[in-house]
Amino acid sequence: EADIYQTPRYLVIGTGKKITLECSQTMGHDKMYWYQQDPGMELHLIHYSYGVNSTEKGDLSSESTVSRIRTEHFPLTLESARPSHTSQYLCASSEYFSPRGGNTGELFFGEGSRLTVL
Amino acid sequence: QKEVEQNSGPLSVPEGAIASLNCTYSDRGSQSFFWYRQYSGKSPELIMFIYSNGDKEDGRFTAQLNKASQYVSLLIRDSQPSDSATYLCAGGGRAGGTSYGKLTFGQGTILTVHP
Numbered sequence: 001e002a003d004i005y006q007t008p009r010y011l012v013i014g015t016g017k018k019i020t021l022e023c024s025q026t027m028g029h030d031k032m033y034w035y036q037q038d039p040g041m042e043l044h045l046i047h048y049s050y051g052v053n054s055t056e057k058g059d060l061s062s063e064s065t066v067s068r069i070r071t072e073h074f075p076l077t078l079e080s081a082r083p084s085h086t087s088q089y090l091c092a093s094s095e096y097f098s099p100r101g102g103n104t105g106e107l108f109f110g111e112g113s114r115l116t117v118l
Numbered sequence: 119q120k121e122v123e124q125n126s127g128p129l130s131v132p133e134g135a136i137a138s139l140n141c142t143y144s145d146r147g148s149q150s151f152f153w154y155r156q157y158s159g160k161s162p163e164l165i166m167f168i169y170s171n172g173d174k175e176d177g178r179f180t181a182q183l184n185k186a187s188q189y190v191s192l193l194i195r196d197s198q199p200s201d202s203a204t205y206l207c208a209g210g211g212r213a214g215g216t217s218y219g220k221l222t223f224g225q226g227t228i229l230t231v232h233p
Contacts, residue, residue: 042225090161097150099169105150105210107221109161
């Protein structure tokens, strides 16, 4: 069982509010990711990090921001939520791919945070 | 062209049949490939991982990788209604560059196994 946790699981909030989605993992993984997924649609990478103080934008442009001050923690923030931000946000972590070292590089996903902005 | 493309679905098979899911990728630098299963409203969970050419079997699941053709597939034998889900193909583990280790997911194939 993966040790990666997201809070809140569900959030309903009004337009213009600032929100932070929390993600923590206890596996010591250097790499962490945020994906956005609408119901029945594909996963879109919006942010990723290779380690502390490293963050990169993903393939899908997002108005959210992330930080990585500690290895285990990768929060996502929306300064001013809008209805277009309504979606499911999935956090994941992984080790580096190293077949000789037995590391597959697989992603371990949290249970997701479902955000609804009214 | 999408980096990872899956065969268009949805796919419907009868219980007990073999379900065949296919995926092609464009980045020849990709080294590792994954099949994830995602139930509606849930997070993806890993089904298979493969990085060597050929077949890899795990229970009812067989993953096949052909790097020359840039093709990955997943076969599910003796399909069960509980296999009904969206299956995601992902590639990554690219050596070098900032994309090293970043997985790219396909759009997913919806599989329905009917009794």
